[in-house]
Amino acid sequence: MRFITDRKRAAGLGSAKTGTEHHWHMMVTSVALVPLVLMFILSFGAILGSPYSEVIAYYQRPFPAMIAILTMLVGFNHFAHGARSTIEDYTGGLTRKALIIGVNCLSYSAAAFAIFAIVRIAL
Amino acid sequence: MAAEPKKGTFMADNKQDNRPLSPFMIGQYYRPQWTSMSSIFTRITGLSLLVASLMIVWWFVAAASGPEAFATANGFITSWFGDLILFFSTWAMFYHMLFGIRHLIWDSGRMLEVDQSEMYAQAALVGSVLLTIFVVIVL
Ligand code: HEM
Numbered sequence: 453m454r455f456i457t458d459r460k461r462a463a464g465l466g467s468a469k470t471g472t473e474h475h476w477h478m479m480v481t482s483v484a485l486v487p488l489v490l491m492f493i494l495s496f497g498a499i500l501g502s503p504y505s506e507v508i509a510y511y512q513r514p515f516p517a518m519i520a521i522l523t524m525l526v527g528f529n530h531f532a533h534g535a536r537s538t539i540e541d542y543t544g545g546l547t548r549k550a551l552i553i554g555v556n557c558l559s560y561s562a563a564a565f566a567i568f569a570i571v572r573i574a575l
Numbered sequence: 576m577a578a579e580p581k582k583g584t585f586m587a588d589n590k591q592d593n594r595p596l597s598p599f600m601i602g603q604y605y606r607p608q609w610t611s612m613s614s615i616f617t618r619i620t621g622l623s624l625l626v627a628s629l630m631i632v633w634w635f636v637a638a639a640s641g642p643e644a645f646a647t648a649n650g651f652i653t654s655w656f657g658d659l660i661l662f663f664s665t666w667a668m669f670y671h672m673l674f675g676i677r678h679l680i681w682d683s684g685r686m687l688e689v690d691q692s693e694m695y696a697q698a699a700l701v702g703s704v705l706l707t708i709f710v711v712i713v714l
Contacts, residue, residue: 479682482675489668496631497714501653504642511638520635527628534621541597566632569639 474533481530485523492523508573517574524566532559610689613696617674620667627664630657666707673699 499510511517532555539551601611630652637648651657677695680686686695 479679482679486672486676489672493665493668493710494714497710500714504638504645504649507638507645507649524632531621531625531628535625538618538622542599544596562629562632566635569632569635572639573635 474536477533478530478537481526481533484526485530488519488523488526491519495519511570511573514574517570520570521567524563524570528559528563528566532556535559609693609696613674613677613692613700617671617678620671620674623667624664624671627660627667630660662707662711665710666703669703669706670700673702 495516499507499516502510511520535555536552539548539555543551601607601615605611634645634648634652637644652661674696677686677692677699680695681692686692
């Protein structure tokens with residue numbers, strides 16, 4: 453026996469209730485990424501194609517290293533949050549949870565790998 | 576009455592995640608328009624940037640590991656295939672950036688009229704191509 457009507461069951465299910473925080477996070481990372489990505493394209497593009505020793509010497513300089521570290525950190529953070537919106541738009545239930553966890557594992561692992569590598573080159 | 580209980584019969588079921596998904600409108604219900612197309616491409620470009628991002632992570636890890644590992648990663652990234660990925664990713668990045676900035680403008684309450692949005696979309700599409708050509712020439 454069903455105690456509540458379908459209408460009652462659907463009412464209030466509309467929002468996930470924490471959307472504003474997610475949205476604000478996207479705005480903050482977006483603003484940060486505009487200068488970061490522009491600087492990263494210019495600096496990474498300038499050194500790409502150079503021999504090994506020059507690449508190492510380049511990323512031992514503080515400015516290129518910091519641009520790369522920040523771009524990886526904020527970029528993968530933004531990606532994890534952005535991909536979450538996409539996942540939530542098209543999937544539900546366990547699939548949704550598994551995909552969101554997977555995207556987070558991937559994003560933060562990639563950022564950690566990149567940052568550790570850059571720090572190791574720089575030090 | 577004796578039929579199998581349906582999902583949602585029990586009180587605990589109401590805690591289940593059964594919110595509706597957002598409907599995918601492009602194609603079946605809507606003809607292509609600047610607004611819908613620029614929206615879906617912001618999503619596609621954002622997601623596709625993962626490919627180049629992971630390639631660049633590999634390059635950094637290889638550089639940190641030593642000359643041999645670097646030669647492999649650097650050889651791939653500077654091959655014609657790596658170049659192709661970087662070329663399209665550069666465009667995707669500029670596209671996503673310019674249309675991401677449109678979101679920030681919208682959020683400030685500006686440019687919400689359809690004709691303004693369409694004009695921005697057309698200008699930003701041209702802008703993303705020009706910026707990509709600029710980067711290819713300069714770098
Ligand atoms: C360059 C500066 C960037 C800006 C200004 C920017 C801006 C934005 C904005 C405003 C959104 C939300 C779109 C929406 O609400 O529909 C978004 C979503 C997204 N961004 Fe970025 N972004 C930038 C860089 C990046 C980078 C580097 C990546 C990937 C590594 C990325 C991946 C994504 C993804 C996957 C989404 C989700 C797409 C969706 O929900 O439709 N973005 N971006």
